[in-house]
Amino acid sequence: MTVSVDWIFQWRESLRDGIYSVPGFLIIPAGKSNARFVGHRPGTELRWQANRHLWFQADYGIFYAGKFVKESQPAAT
Amino acid sequence: MIRNPGTEYIPSRKLSRHWKIQSTETVTPCGSIASTRGCASIKLMVPAGRCEDAKIIALREQRIEGPERVRPRIVAARDVRLNAESRFQRNVRKPVTGFRSHCPGAYVCGTKVPNAKRFIVEIPAGFLSAMGRERRAPIRATRSIGVHVGSDECTLLSCLIEEQLHLNEVFRADASTGTVSVRAFPVPSPRGTPAGISTMKRLAIRNLRFRKHKRLDSGFGNRLPVSERSAETAIQLKADISSGDDPRTNTLRTFNPLFPKGNYFGVLATAGPGPINFIDAHPRVEAMLPQV
Numbered sequence: 001m002t003v004s005v006d007w008i009f010q011w012r013e014s015l016r017d018g019i020y021s022v023p024g025f026l027i028i029p030a031g032k033s034n035a036r037f038v039g040h041r042p043g044t045e046l047r048w049q050a051n052r053h054l055w056f057q058a059d060y061g062i063f064y065a066g067k068f069v070k071e072s073q074p075a076a077t
Numbered sequence: 078m079i080r081n082p083g084t085e086y087i088p089s090r091k092l093s094r095h096w097k098i099q100s101t102e103t104v105t106p107c108g109s110i111a112s113t114r115g116c117a118s119i120k121l122m123v124p125a126g127r128c129e130d131a132k133i134i135a136l137r138e139q140r141i142e143g144p145e146r147v148r149p150r151i152v153a154a155r156d157v158r159l160n161a162e163s164r165f166q167r168n169v170r171k172p173v174t175g176f177r178s179h180c181p182g183a184y185v186c187g188t189k190v191p192n193a194k195r196f197i198v199e200i201p202a203g204f205l206s207a208m209g210r211e212r213r214a215p216i217r218a219t220r221s222i223g224v225h226v227g228s229d230e231c232t233l234l235s236c237l238i239e240e241q242l243h244l245n246e247v248f249r250a251d252a253s254t255g256t257v258s259v260r261a262f263p264v265p266s267p268r269g270t271p272a273g274i275s276t277m278k279r280l281a282i283r284n285l286r287f288r289k290h291k292r293l294d295s296g297f298g299n300r301l302p303v304s305e306r307s308a309e310t311a312i313q314l315k316a317d318i319s320s321g322d323d324p325r326t327n328t329l330r331t332f333n334p335l336f337p338k339g340n341y342f343g344v345l346a347t348a349g350p351g352p353i354n355f356i357d358a359h360p361r362v363e364a365m366l367p368q369v
Binding site: 001002003004005006007008009010011012013014016017018019020022023024036038041043045057059060061 | 318320322330353359360362
Protein backbone atom coordinates (compact mmCIF):
# COMPACT_ATOMS: atom_id res chain seq x y z
CA MET A 1 0.00 0.00 0.00
CA THR A 2 1.54 3.25 -1.06
CA VAL A 3 0.40 6.78 -0.44
CA SER A 4 1.65 9.61 -2.53
CA VAL A 5 1.06 13.31 -2.51
CA ASP A 6 1.83 15.39 -5.53
CA TRP A 7 1.36 18.94 -6.65
CA ILE A 8 1.26 20.15 -10.21
CA PHE A 9 2.03 23.69 -11.23
CA GLN A 10 1.31 24.54 -14.79
CA TRP A 11 2.11 27.50 -17.00
CA ARG A 12 1.78 28.19 -20.69
CA GLU A 13 4.92 28.16 -22.75
CA SER A 14 3.55 30.28 -25.54
CA LEU A 15 1.32 33.16 -24.54
CA ARG A 16 -0.27 33.07 -27.97
CA ASP A 17 -1.38 29.45 -27.75
CA GLY A 18 -4.12 28.04 -25.60
CA ILE A 19 -4.29 24.93 -23.51
CA TYR A 20 -5.43 21.57 -24.69
CA SER A 21 -7.66 18.89 -23.31
CA VAL A 22 -6.57 15.33 -22.74
CA PRO A 23 -7.50 14.07 -26.22
CA GLY A 24 -5.77 17.05 -27.74
CA PHE A 25 -8.56 19.50 -28.45
CA LEU A 26 -8.09 23.14 -27.71
CA ILE A 27 -10.15 23.87 -24.62
CA ILE A 28 -9.16 27.39 -23.74
CA PRO A 29 -7.91 29.40 -26.67
CA ALA A 30 -5.49 32.20 -26.28
CA GLY A 31 -6.56 35.78 -26.84
CA LYS A 32 -8.49 36.85 -23.81
CA SER A 33 -5.68 36.65 -21.36
CA ASN A 34 -2.07 37.43 -21.44
CA ALA A 35 -1.32 35.52 -18.27
CA ARG A 36 1.05 32.62 -18.17
CA PHE A 37 -0.05 30.77 -15.05
CA VAL A 38 -2.69 28.14 -15.82
CA GLY A 39 -3.23 26.71 -12.39
CA HIS A 40 -2.06 24.28 -9.81
CA ARG A 41 -3.41 21.00 -8.57
CA PRO A 42 -2.56 19.36 -5.26
CA GLY A 43 -3.54 15.73 -5.19
CA THR A 44 -3.14 12.50 -3.34
CA GLU A 45 -3.15 8.90 -4.43
CA LEU A 46 -3.71 5.69 -2.56
CA ARG A 47 -2.58 2.55 -4.28
CA TRP A 48 -2.86 -1.03 -3.23
CA GLN A 49 -1.07 -3.72 -5.15
CA ALA A 50 -3.32 -6.70 -4.58
CA ASN A 51 -1.16 -9.10 -6.52
CA ARG A 52 1.16 -9.01 -9.46
CA HIS A 53 -1.59 -8.38 -11.96
CA LEU A 54 -4.06 -6.26 -10.08
CA TRP A 55 -3.98 -3.04 -8.19
CA PHE A 56 -6.55 -0.67 -6.82
CA GLN A 57 -6.04 3.01 -6.85
CA ALA A 58 -7.90 6.01 -5.50
CA ASP A 59 -7.03 9.56 -6.38
CA TYR A 60 -8.21 12.87 -5.09
CA GLY A 61 -7.17 16.27 -6.29
CA ILE A 62 -8.43 19.80 -6.66
CA PHE A 63 -7.53 22.02 -9.53
CA TYR A 64 -7.17 25.66 -8.64
CA ALA A 65 -7.49 27.92 -11.62
CA GLY A 66 -4.70 30.34 -12.27
CA LYS A 67 -4.85 33.75 -13.79
CA PHE A 68 -5.04 32.51 -17.37
CA VAL A 69 -8.07 30.31 -16.75
CA LYS A 70 -9.84 32.97 -14.72
CA GLU A 71 -9.30 35.70 -17.26
CA SER A 72 -10.29 33.46 -20.16
CA GLN A 73 -13.63 32.57 -18.61
CA PRO A 74 -16.82 34.36 -19.70
CA ALA A 75 -17.43 37.53 -17.75
CA ALA A 76 -20.30 35.96 -15.80
CA THR A 77 -17.90 34.14 -13.58
CA MET B 78 31.08 -9.39 37.94
CA ILE B 79 31.34 -12.19 40.42
CA ARG B 80 34.31 -11.30 42.49
CA ASN B 81 34.19 -13.86 45.19
CA PRO B 82 33.53 -17.39 44.06
CA GLY B 83 32.15 -19.73 46.61
CA THR B 84 30.27 -17.29 48.70
CA GLU B 85 26.56 -17.24 48.83
CA TYR B 86 24.75 -14.91 46.64
CA ILE B 87 22.82 -12.23 48.42
CA PRO B 88 20.53 -10.06 46.36
CA SER B 89 21.60 -6.56 46.87
CA ARG B 90 21.70 -3.23 45.23
CA LYS B 91 25.09 -4.07 43.84
CA LEU B 92 23.46 -6.32 41.32
CA SER B 93 24.79 -5.42 37.97
CA ARG B 94 22.39 -4.27 35.38
CA HIS B 95 23.31 -7.35 33.43
CA TRP B 96 21.62 -9.53 35.94
CA LYS B 97 17.92 -9.82 35.65
CA ILE B 98 15.98 -11.70 38.21
CA GLN B 99 13.49 -14.00 36.56
CA SER B 100 11.37 -14.74 39.56
CA THR B 101 10.89 -13.52 43.04
CA GLU B 102 12.26 -16.65 44.65
CA THR B 103 15.79 -16.66 45.85
CA VAL B 104 18.17 -17.61 43.14
CA THR B 105 21.75 -18.52 43.06
CA PRO B 106 23.65 -17.34 40.09
CA CYS B 107 25.89 -20.00 38.75
CA GLY B 108 27.43 -18.32 35.85
CA SER B 109 27.28 -15.40 33.59
CA ILE B 110 28.58 -15.03 30.14
CA ALA B 111 28.79 -11.35 30.21
CA SER B 112 29.59 -9.51 27.12
CA THR B 113 32.85 -7.71 27.05
CA ARG B 114 31.04 -4.95 25.34
CA GLY B 115 28.43 -4.58 27.96
CA CYS B 116 25.60 -5.41 25.70
CA ALA B 117 23.27 -8.32 26.10
CA SER B 118 24.22 -10.71 28.81
CA ILE B 119 23.39 -14.24 29.60
CA LYS B 120 21.51 -15.06 32.70
CA LEU B 121 21.91 -18.46 34.23
CA MET B 122 20.02 -18.90 37.42
CA VAL B 123 19.58 -21.81 39.74
CA PRO B 124 16.75 -21.90 42.22
CA ALA B 125 18.17 -21.98 45.69
CA GLY B 126 17.47 -25.18 47.53
CA ARG B 127 17.35 -27.44 44.56
CA CYS B 128 21.09 -27.37 44.20
CA GLU B 129 22.58 -26.60 47.53
CA ASP B 130 26.08 -27.00 46.29
CA ALA B 131 25.65 -24.78 43.31
CA LYS B 132 28.92 -23.13 42.77
CA ILE B 133 29.61 -19.81 41.39
CA ILE B 134 31.83 -20.39 38.47
CA ALA B 135 33.64 -17.27 37.64
CA LEU B 136 34.43 -16.81 34.07
CA ARG B 137 37.62 -15.07 33.41
CA GLU B 138 39.25 -14.81 36.78
CA GLN B 139 39.13 -18.50 37.49
CA ARG B 140 40.09 -19.78 34.15
CA ILE B 141 43.68 -18.77 34.48
CA GLU B 142 44.10 -20.91 37.52
CA GLY B 143 42.37 -23.65 35.70
CA PRO B 144 40.79 -25.89 38.33
CA GLU B 145 37.93 -27.96 37.09
CA ARG B 146 34.75 -27.30 38.84
CA VAL B 147 31.56 -29.22 39.06
CA ARG B 148 28.94 -27.87 36.85
CA PRO B 149 25.73 -27.57 38.78
CA ARG B 150 22.29 -27.99 37.44
CA ILE B 151 21.63 -25.03 35.27
CA VAL B 152 18.47 -23.47 34.04
CA ALA B 153 18.98 -21.10 31.24
CA ALA B 154 16.51 -18.53 32.35
CA ARG B 155 16.35 -16.46 29.27
CA ASP B 156 18.95 -16.31 26.62
CA VAL B 157 21.98 -18.36 25.88
CA ARG B 158 24.67 -17.72 23.40
CA LEU B 159 24.68 -19.18 19.96
CA ASN B 160 27.73 -21.21 20.73
CA ALA B 161 26.73 -22.27 24.19
CA GLU B 162 26.16 -25.95 24.64
CA SER B 163 22.51 -26.76 24.32
CA ARG B 164 22.71 -29.90 26.45
CA PHE B 165 23.00 -28.36 29.81
CA GLN B 166 20.85 -30.91 31.50
CA ARG B 167 22.84 -33.91 30.38
CA ASN B 168 26.11 -32.64 31.64
CA VAL B 169 25.01 -32.21 35.18
CA ARG B 170 27.86 -32.70 37.64
CA LYS B 171 30.47 -33.47 35.12
CA PRO B 172 33.70 -31.58 35.27
CA VAL B 173 33.86 -28.69 32.96
CA THR B 174 36.62 -26.25 32.53
CA GLY B 175 34.28 -23.35 32.35
CA PHE B 176 31.65 -21.78 30.27
CA ARG B 177 32.84 -20.89 26.87
CA SER B 178 32.92 -17.24 26.31
CA HIS B 179 34.54 -16.51 23.05
CA CYS B 180 34.83 -12.84 22.75
CA PRO B 181 33.27 -10.55 21.78
CA GLY B 182 30.12 -12.61 21.70
CA ALA B 183 27.31 -10.28 22.44
CA TYR B 184 24.69 -12.10 20.49
CA VAL B 185 22.13 -14.40 21.87
CA CYS B 186 19.62 -16.90 20.63
CA GLY B 187 16.53 -18.57 21.93
CA THR B 188 16.48 -20.22 25.25
CA LYS B 189 16.31 -23.94 25.65
CA VAL B 190 13.79 -23.88 28.39
CA PRO B 191 11.81 -27.10 28.22
CA ASN B 192 8.09 -27.00 27.59
CA ALA B 193 8.27 -23.41 26.49
CA LYS B 194 5.61 -22.27 24.12
CA ARG B 195 6.90 -20.82 20.93
CA PHE B 196 6.03 -17.74 19.05
CA ILE B 197 5.90 -18.02 15.34
CA VAL B 198 7.56 -15.17 13.59
CA GLU B 199 6.02 -14.58 10.23
CA ILE B 200 8.24 -13.08 7.62
CA PRO B 201 6.63 -12.29 4.31
CA ALA B 202 8.91 -13.66 1.67
CA GLY B 203 9.93 -11.35 -1.08
CA PHE B 204 8.62 -8.35 0.66
CA LEU B 205 11.77 -6.36 0.55
CA SER B 206 14.66 -6.94 -1.69
CA ALA B 207 18.19 -7.04 -0.49
CA MET B 208 18.67 -3.39 -1.13
CA GLY B 209 15.85 -2.54 1.18
CA ARG B 210 13.68 -1.16 -1.56
CA GLU B 211 10.11 -2.12 -1.90
CA ARG B 212 9.26 -4.70 -4.44
CA ARG B 213 5.78 -4.62 -5.81
CA ALA B 214 5.77 -8.36 -6.10
CA PRO B 215 3.12 -10.02 -3.98
CA ILE B 216 3.80 -11.85 -0.81
CA ARG B 217 4.14 -15.43 -1.90
CA ALA B 218 5.02 -17.37 1.16
CA THR B 219 5.51 -16.92 4.82
CA ARG B 220 8.50 -18.18 6.66
CA SER B 221 8.13 -19.15 10.23
CA ILE B 222 10.71 -18.98 12.92
CA GLY B 223 10.07 -20.26 16.37
CA VAL B 224 10.84 -17.90 19.17
CA HIS B 225 10.03 -18.77 22.72
CA VAL B 226 7.52 -16.90 24.71
CA GLY B 227 9.22 -14.42 26.89
CA SER B 228 12.00 -13.90 24.45
CA ASP B 229 13.15 -10.40 24.11
CA GLU B 230 14.06 -8.48 21.08
CA CYS B 231 17.64 -9.68 21.12
CA THR B 232 16.40 -13.21 20.75
CA LEU B 233 14.12 -12.44 17.90
CA LEU B 234 16.79 -10.53 16.11
CA SER B 235 19.33 -13.25 16.53
CA CYS B 236 16.95 -15.84 15.20
CA LEU B 237 16.35 -13.66 12.20
CA ILE B 238 20.04 -13.23 11.70
CA GLU B 239 20.49 -16.96 11.81
CA GLU B 240 17.96 -17.17 9.04
CA GLN B 241 19.93 -14.64 7.03
CA LEU B 242 17.31 -12.02 7.47
CA HIS B 243 17.67 -8.47 8.52
CA LEU B 244 14.94 -7.22 10.75
CA ASN B 245 13.37 -4.08 9.49
CA GLU B 246 10.37 -3.59 11.66
CA VAL B 247 8.18 -5.46 14.05
CA PHE B 248 4.70 -4.22 13.74
CA ARG B 249 2.45 -6.76 15.38
CA ALA B 250 2.74 -9.20 18.20
CA ASP B 251 -0.28 -11.24 19.06
CA ALA B 252 0.02 -13.20 22.25
CA SER B 253 -3.28 -15.01 21.76
CA THR B 254 -2.30 -16.61 18.49
CA GLY B 255 1.35 -16.63 19.34
CA THR B 256 2.46 -14.85 16.25
CA VAL B 257 4.78 -11.98 15.75
CA SER B 258 4.75 -10.31 12.40
CA VAL B 259 7.93 -8.72 11.30
CA ARG B 260 9.26 -7.26 8.15
CA ALA B 261 12.67 -8.43 7.20
CA PHE B 262 14.77 -8.61 4.13
CA PRO B 263 17.47 -11.06 3.23
CA VAL B 264 21.03 -10.14 3.81
CA PRO B 265 23.86 -11.54 1.80
CA SER B 266 25.54 -14.44 3.46
CA PRO B 267 28.48 -13.30 5.51
CA ARG B 268 31.59 -14.91 4.15
CA GLY B 269 35.11 -14.44 5.18
CA THR B 270 34.19 -12.83 8.42
CA PRO B 271 36.22 -14.11 11.30
CA ALA B 272 34.71 -16.58 13.71
CA GLY B 273 31.37 -16.41 12.01
CA ILE B 274 30.56 -13.03 13.39
CA SER B 275 29.16 -10.93 10.68
CA THR B 276 29.16 -7.23 10.57
CA MET B 277 25.42 -7.38 10.38
CA LYS B 278 25.24 -9.11 13.71
CA ARG B 279 27.47 -6.64 15.36
CA LEU B 280 25.54 -3.76 13.94
CA ALA B 281 22.24 -5.22 14.92
CA ILE B 282 23.34 -5.86 18.45
CA ARG B 283 24.91 -2.50 18.78
CA ASN B 284 21.63 -0.96 17.81
CA LEU B 285 19.88 -2.97 20.42
CA ARG B 286 22.00 -1.68 23.18
CA PHE B 287 20.39 1.69 23.12
CA ARG B 288 16.91 0.44 22.97
CA LYS B 289 14.42 -0.06 25.67
CA HIS B 290 14.06 -3.64 26.68
CA LYS B 291 10.64 -5.00 26.01
CA ARG B 292 9.30 -8.45 25.90
CA LEU B 293 7.77 -10.02 22.87
CA ASP B 294 4.58 -11.09 24.49
CA SER B 295 3.74 -7.59 25.54
CA GLY B 296 4.20 -6.39 22.00
CA PHE B 297 6.80 -4.02 20.90
CA GLY B 298 7.30 -1.60 18.12
CA ASN B 299 10.92 -0.75 18.17
CA ARG B 300 12.40 0.04 14.87
CA LEU B 301 15.80 0.19 13.41
CA PRO B 302 17.25 3.58 12.72
CA VAL B 303 15.68 5.91 10.24
CA SER B 304 18.37 5.39 7.66
CA GLU B 305 17.20 1.86 7.05
CA ARG B 306 13.58 2.87 6.75
CA SER B 307 14.09 5.77 4.45
CA ALA B 308 14.20 3.46 1.46
CA GLU B 309 10.44 3.25 1.67
CA THR B 310 9.94 6.91 0.90
CA ALA B 311 10.51 8.35 -2.50
CA ILE B 312 10.66 12.00 -3.46
CA GLN B 313 10.25 13.02 -7.05
CA LEU B 314 10.43 16.30 -8.90
CA LYS B 315 9.45 16.43 -12.53
CA ALA B 316 9.48 19.52 -14.69
CA ASP B 317 8.80 20.01 -18.38
CA ILE B 318 8.85 22.72 -20.97
CA SER B 319 7.17 22.14 -24.30
CA SER B 320 6.58 24.72 -26.95
CA GLY B 321 3.28 26.18 -28.04
CA ASP B 322 2.20 27.84 -31.25
CA ASP B 323 2.80 31.39 -32.31
CA PRO B 324 0.03 32.33 -34.76
CA ARG B 325 2.10 35.14 -36.25
CA THR B 326 4.29 32.58 -37.97
CA ASN B 327 3.32 30.14 -40.64
CA THR B 328 4.91 27.20 -38.95
CA LEU B 329 3.21 25.12 -36.34
CA ARG B 330 5.45 25.60 -33.38
CA THR B 331 3.27 23.60 -31.05
CA PHE B 332 5.25 20.65 -29.88
CA ASN B 333 3.80 17.57 -31.50
CA PRO B 334 4.68 14.51 -29.47
CA LEU B 335 5.03 11.36 -31.49
CA PHE B 336 3.37 9.34 -28.76
CA PRO B 337 1.24 11.75 -26.80
CA LYS B 338 0.44 10.71 -23.29
CA GLY B 339 -3.06 11.50 -22.24
CA ASN B 340 -2.73 11.13 -18.53
CA TYR B 341 0.46 13.03 -18.36
CA PHE B 342 -0.18 14.19 -14.81
CA GLY B 343 -1.59 10.93 -13.56
CA VAL B 344 -5.20 9.85 -13.65
CA LEU B 345 -6.29 13.31 -12.55
CA ALA B 346 -5.19 14.84 -15.79
CA THR B 347 -5.86 18.52 -15.96
CA ALA B 348 -4.40 19.29 -19.31
CA GLY B 349 -3.84 17.40 -22.18
CA PRO B 350 -1.87 15.15 -24.14
CA GLY B 351 1.49 15.84 -22.83
CA PRO B 352 3.45 17.73 -23.35
CA ILE B 353 1.92 20.48 -25.46
CA ASN B 354 2.43 24.11 -24.66
CA PHE B 355 3.14 23.92 -21.06
CA ILE B 356 5.72 24.55 -18.46
CA ASP B 357 5.14 22.49 -15.39
CA ALA B 358 6.67 21.48 -12.13
CA HIS B 359 5.45 18.31 -10.48
CA PRO B 360 6.81 17.42 -7.06
CA ARG B 361 5.68 14.12 -5.61
CA VAL B 362 6.27 12.27 -2.38
CA GLU B 363 5.48 8.59 -2.10
CA ALA B 364 5.50 6.57 1.10
CA MET B 365 4.85 2.90 1.63
CA LEU B 366 2.49 2.05 4.45
CA PRO B 367 3.38 -0.75 6.83
CA GLN B 368 1.97 -4.05 5.68
CA VAL B 369 -0.84 -5.23 7.90
